[in-house]
Amino acid sequence: MSKIDQNQVERIIQAVGGKQNIEAATHCVTRLRFALADESKVDAAALEENDLVKGHFSSQGQFQVVIGPGLVDQVYDEMMKLTGGAEASKDDVKAIASKKQNPLQRAIKMLADIFIPILPAIVMAGLLLGVNNILTGPGIFYEGQSLIEVYPQWADVASIINLIASTAFAFLPVLIGWSAVRQFGGSPLLGIVLGLILVNPDLLSAYQYADASLAGTVPVWNLFGFEVEKIGYQGQVLPVLVSAYILAKIEGFLNKRVHDSIKLLVVAPVALLVTGFLAFTVVGPITFALGNLLTNGLISIFSSFSALGGLIYGGLYSLLVITGMHHTFLAVDIQLIGSQGGTFLWPMLALSNIAQGAAALAMMFIHKEQKAKGLAVTSSISAFLGVTEPAIFGVNVRYRYPFIFGMIGSGIAGILLAVNNVLASSIGVGGIPGFLSIFPNQWGIFFIGMAIVLIIPFTGTLLFGKMRMSRQHVTSMKASSDVIVKNEQAATKEANEVSAAGDVNVKQDPVVINEPKRSEMTIAAPLSGTVVSLSEVPDPAFAQKQMGEGLAIIPSEGKVYAPFDGKVEHVIKSKHAIIISDTEGLQVLIHVGVNTVSLKGEGFTTHVESGMSVNKGQLLLEFDKEAIEQAGLPVITPIIIPDGQDGTPRVTELANGTVRVSTPILKVSFD
Numbered sequence: 001m002s003k004i005d006q007n008q009v010e011r012i013i014q015a016v017g018g019k020q021n022i023e024a025a026t027h028c029v030t031r032l033r034f035a036l037a038d039e040s041k042v043d044a045a046a047l048e049e050n051d052l053v054k055g056h057f058s059s060q061g062q063f064q065v066v067i068g069p070g071l072v073d074q075v076y077d078e079m080m081k082l083t084g085g086a087e088a089s090k091d092d093v094k095a096i097a098s099k100k101q102n103p104l105q106r107a108i109k110m111l112a113d114i115f116i117p118i119l120p121a122i123v124m125a126g127l128l129l130g131v132n133n134i135l136t137g138p139g140i141f142y143e144g145q146s147l148i149e150v151y152p153q154w155a156d157v158a159s160i161i162n163l164i165a166s167t168a169f170a171f172l173p174v175l176i177g178w179s180a181v182r183q184f185g186g187s188p189l190l191g192i193v194l195g196l197i198l199v200n201p202d203l204l205s206a207y208q209y210a211d212a213s214l215a216g217t218v219p220v221w222n223l224f225g226f227e228v229e230k231i232g233y234q235g236q237v238l239p240v241l242v243s244a245y246i247l248a249k250i251e252g253f254l255n256k257r258v259h260d261s262i263k264l265l266v267v268a269p270v271a272l273l274v275t276g277f278l279a280f281t282v283v284g285p286i287t288f289a290l291g292n293l294l295t296n297g298l299i300s301i302f303s304s305f306s307a308l309g310g311l312i313y314g315g316l317y318s319l320l321v322i323t324g325m326h327h328t329f330l331a332v333d334i335q336l337i338g339s340q341g342g343t344f345l346w347p348m349l350a351l352s353n354i355a356q357g358a359a360a361l362a363m364m365f366i367h368k369e370q371k372a373k374g375l376a377v378t379s380s381i382s383a384f385l386g387v388t389e390p391a392i393f394g395v396n397v398r399y400r401y402p403f404i405f406g407m408i409g410s411g412i413a414g415i416l417l418a419v420n421n422v423l424a425s426s427i428g429v430g431g432i433p434g435f436l437s438i439f440p441n442q443w444g445i446f447f448i449g450m451a452i453v454l455i456i457p458f459t460g461t462l463l464f465g466k467m468r469m470s471r472q473h474v475t476s477m478k479a480s481s482d483v484i485v486k487n488e489q490a491a492t493k494e495a496n497e498v499s500a501a502g503d504v505n506v507k508q509d510p511v512v513i514n515e516p517k518r519s520e521m522t523i524a525a526p527l528s529g530t531v532v533s534l535s536e537v538p539d540p541a542f543a544q545k546q547m548g549e550g551l552a553i554i555p556s557e558g559k560v561y562a563p564f565d566g567k568v569e570h571v572i573k574s575k576h577a578i579i580i581s582d583t584e585g586l587q588v589l590i591h592v593g594v595n596t597v598s599l600k601g602e603g604f605t606t607h608v609e610s611g612m613s614v615n616k617g618q619l620l621l622e623f624d625k626e627a628i629e630q631a632g633l634p635v636i637t638p639i640i641i642p643d644g645q646d647g648t649p650r651v652t653e654l655a656n657g658t659v660r661v662s663t664p665i666l667k668v669s670f671d
Contacts, residue, residue, distance in 0.1 A: 018041075032072065318355075347434070359405050401464050520670065552638045
């Protein structure tokens with residue numbers, strides 16, 4: 001893995017308001033997570049310009065900067081070195097951020113915090129169960145037979161793989177107990193013991209409960225005449241969650257009141273004993289019934305309105321990712337697998353990942369800037385492998401229409417999966433590898449759904465994006481051409497009027513405007529940023545130099561200054577462009593962004609008017625970079641020497657890379 005640029009990390013720190021604005025910082029698998037003192041100090045534009053950053057957003061009281069898997073670890077370590085801060089845990093950051101949340105947000109965050117830490121074990125189990133499905137599923141490679149039936153020597157290999165894979169699901173209450181008790185403020189070790197109690201081998205397995213209940217063979221405890229069913233809670237979520245909460249609260253109560261000298265003898269035994277009795281006598285039976293009621297209700301809804309359910313969940317799942325609520329559905333998936341043997345929600349999730357990846361990939365063929373192209377490719381690959389945040393936040397939400405086409409594709413595929421009741425035997429594997437979680441006999445339908453989420457989002461995004469660029473081209477061409485024509489007409493009219501007033505015998509030849517009187521001149525940068533070729537501008541009128549020679553600047557701030565002493569020839573009505581001429585008549589067009597005429601002046605503030613004289617370095621206009629980008633428009637700014645000026649100017653680029661205001665960028669020579 002390549003070494004990161006320290007300067008880019010420093011720019012991230014400054015963009016979030018500096019180290020003094022960071023109350024705590026941590027990271028997950030894809031992003032940096034900040035608890036900031038004041039989020040209004042965040043410089044979104046600076047983050048957008050940073051090559052390390054794939055996106056950013058605020059959620060659940062945290063400001064999150066998407067970096068991507070793997071690289072985020074290096075960025076976080078370097079950030080800690082530069083700020084001198086102590087590494088914070090996710091709990092520290094979340095505790096600070098939660099103070100800004102309402103009760104519903106806190107509840108959602110709590111569930112997410114419980115299930116996210118156990119995801120690696122679930123992903124591992126899901127992948128290995130998928131491998132086991134390939135080895136043991138009949139009809140995959142041979143008609144009516146599984147691979148291990150044809151090659152029996154692989155049977156024990158499959159058995160070991162299944163043992164390793166199924167362990168995480170068989171002892172899921174142990175994982176949940178550990179994570180939940182820790183989240184509720186108790187001892188994680190006691191949470192592990194609680195989970196083990198609930199799946200003790202002496203108990204009837206929850207997977208065998210239905211058959212035993214029908215046969216009337218469910219074992220019971222007789223507590224002074226009160227019978228309690230002696231069953232475990234394998235694959236169940238609610239019993240261990242509620243029991244973990246009770247355990248943590250009892251432990252906390254005892255820790256405050258029991259003397260240190262006897263804590264070891266009192267706290268853990270009493271807390272586990274009380275919680276255990278409550279779990280088997282009250283909490284377990286009630287939550288077990290409630291969990292089954294909820295899953296049966298969900299199954300009933302999807303059975304009765306399968307197409308509608310698939311459309312809603314499949315189409316809107318990406319919105320759940322934006323809000324952070326998608327993690328709460330892990331509990332539902334686990335409950336469905338535990339009680340029904342499979343979940344119909346996870347297959348739709350896997351296809352939603354692919355849909356957003358396909359939409360992001362299409363943006364590679366629409367963008368002109370290399371950084372944007374690279375981000376589209378890398379984020380789409382990440383989404384195809386099941387991690388959608390870089391694609392959603394870095395590409396699709398920014399331009400809106402790729403995100404929408406992604407939801408359309410996944411909604412249609414969701415209908416297909418729901419109508420055919422496609423199930424996953426495990427969770428944790430999303431994106432294209434998600435087929436490993438699907439029951440092998442349903443792979444055909446799932447692959448059709450995969451084709452839908454690849455074709456519809458990609459094609460829709462590509463065609464709409466190309467059509468939009470075509471409209472931008474026409475609008476931009478018309479706006480710029482109209483300005484130049486109007487200025488030439490005005491200059492001609494003025495010259496004719498002057499001539500008529502001074503001497504009626506003067507021949508009314510066409511007025512020669514902007515006639516240069518020197519051999520060359522230098523044009524300074526009107527704004528700070530990164531110089532790129534006109535070919536990088538996502539508009540054919542500029543990229544193909546149809547309006548003239550020049551270059552473009554990707555601005556680092558929203559201010560435009562006069563590049564030389566001269567006069568403002570024209571300020572476009574929508575304020576996004578200015579034509580300025582120097583003291584000898586050479587005109588230069590400064591066009592902020594692409595298709596920004598559609599904003600009708602919103603986000604732009606002009607400080608000059610047509611006809612005003614200006615000095616080099618004088619502020620001409622300001623623009624809101626963030627507002628332009630949120631509107632889905634590029635901020636790249638062409639600086640053009642319009643064609644049609646006398647003297648046949650020849651333009652030479654003088655700069656590349658990063659420039660500041662007043663840095664020489666163009667040399668104009670005259671024949």
